[in-house]
Amino acid sequence: MLSLNYYLALSALIFAIGVMGVIIRRNLIIIMMSIELMLNAVNLAFVALARSHGSMDGQTIVVFVMAVAAAEAVVGLAIVITVFRQRQTLDPQEMQLLKG
């Protein structure tokens, strides 16, 4: 059996790639995809830890993460559609109505 470290390191790398996507991209849809990437990295860490502890709790929590991710994705994309209808752009830099 492979060491847990490999999986945790891979999970950390994927999470960092997701953070990088959120920082550097200026497209709301791609930012949301990066958030999905981060959620998946955390799922991977949960499953690896569940395997290492021999407990099903980690795998069960992944089911809840998936449910929350699904809810987050649909609500977020509905907001993106609404914003795009009003402003005709997906650039978060353009969304500064609250800026004084």
Place this chain on the structure above:
Amino acid sequence: MNAELITFYILATLLIVSSLSVIFQRNPIYSALSLVAALFFVAVLFLTLQAPMLAILQILIYAGAIMVIFLFVIMLLNPDAREPRRFLWWGFGSLAAGILALELIALVIPRGAKVWSGGGAVGPDFGSPKKLAESLFTDFMLPFEVASVLLLVALIGIVVLAKREA
């Protein structure tokens, strides 16, 4: 190098390449397709960690349902793919992400070594639908009900949000 390690390295390389492709593609459609590939590789990694049920759920829910919504929204909005390349900002983002990755790896590796030596062996039905359901409907009963309420709220919320005129 045993077969397990080689499999892991191949999967990890594919996952990292497809994840980088998600954030570096200029066309959102290509990003979405790369994300499908990345989610699929995560599902295969779940299989190597004895989580077959979660691997199936991952492909069904993520690569199936969520990505279809993403593709629908991209095609519906048809966003302008051209965004300005800001090299200073990209450098800062890469630097921040690199530091974060190094810190996370430095954080998890000493812990992981300790944890792993404890319980290595698990039963053959570990990760089976039966085990998952047992855990879901006994220890996690309340969170399960809350999750169903959450999905209902999300359902009502998107109907309200996406309706053109209230």
